[in-house]
Amino acid sequence: MGGTDLRERIAELVSEATAGEVAADAVLAGGSLVALGVDSLGLLRLVDAIESEYGVEIELNSAGRSLDTLDDLATLVTVAGAEQGVPGQPG
Secondary structure (H helix, E strand, O other), rough: OOOHHHHHHHHHHHHHOOOOOOOHOOOOOOOOHHHHHHHHHHHHHHHHHHHHHOOOOOOOOOOOOOOOHHHHHHHHHHHHHHOOOOOOOOO
């Protein structure tokens, strides 16, 4: 899965995690997920969806890893997949 495909899929997952309150195209446009309307419950749902879909474990309290933008999330999935040895991860 290429970087663009990964970003698009994560944007869709953000929209699903917020029950459609945050549109995938708004996420793709950039900016802070919080500013777009992703609340703490939406973030928890999003992390669960990402973990399920990509087979990685995400620590919300990891030092030095932000989860505030689409690019942050795409990087996190890529790095977590590599660190955790998940086959087929983007990278």
